[in-house]
Amino acid sequence: MRITKEYDERRTEILDTAERLFHIKGYDKCTVNDILNAIGIAKGTFYHYFKSKEEVLDGIVSRYKEIVVSKAHQILNIDAISPEEKLMRTFMAMRITNQIDGDMLEDIHKPENALLHKKILNQIVSDMAPLLTKIIKEGIEKGAWNCKYPLEYMQIFLVASLTLTDEGIFEMDADSQMKIMVALISILEKMLEVPEDSFVKLFMQNQ
Known part of the structure; x- marks a missing residue:
């Protein structure tokens, strides 16, 4: 069953996950795919909220x-x-x-x-x-x-x-x-x- 989330909630989830992965792997070694896999979302969903990994960094x-x-x-x-x-x-x-x-x-x-x-x-x-x-x-x-x-x-x-x-x-x-x-x-x-x-x-x- 597909789970849909409110805009702010999903955006926060991406930021939280990215921040945790940057903590574990470092910003340079962490990829967008790492973030996608950790949350379980498609690339299209990610790019609906952020244009790039650096834009996620800007959010953090x-x-x-x-x-x-x-x-x-x-x-x-x-x-x-x-x-x-x-x-x-x-x-x-x-x-x-x-x-x-x-x-x-x-x-x-x-x-x-x-x-x-x-x-x-x-x-x-x-x-x-x-x-x-x-x-x-x-x-x-x-x-x-x-x-x-x-x-x-x-x-x-x-x-x-x-x-x-x-x-x-x-x-x-x-x-x-x-x-x-x-x-x-x-x-x-x-x-x-x-x-x-x-x-x-x-x-x-x-x-």
Whole structure:
């Protein structure tokens, strides 16, 4: 008997299965046929939802990205906190190591999943930079700080922070990681022309 499923349910099933197979075999070694056989669907059904294996990968990437972006939106909508507090909370929310299961994070960092890793970082920078820019502009309007290039500075800051704090790229002990975080926040203070240690104190309070 043929089983039919609602669009979203079938799409989710394909993503779930592909993610599990990427975990087992790695993205490069996993084929569309592997996904089809694991679910028990025809090629036509697969291509109704996704044009290629890479498009499936993009769907998986969107899941990780939405974890971070959703948290950031929640923080942006809190009216009762200062721009400084919003910035620090958002900075902490974008740390992917805090948002994703440890085993899955380890899989993302495997050499065979390099494309997945690259796409996740790219999407987080692309989606988070405008959100951080909103906070920067809010702070400028309220006289909390000055910033000549809000979007560009946030893009630079995101790339630096996501790369340097990525345990799959740089292996560090806890003390070295903390020093990097404090140094990044010190750079942010200079970007926004605020007194030294203004954000560092907030960062430490949010640990």
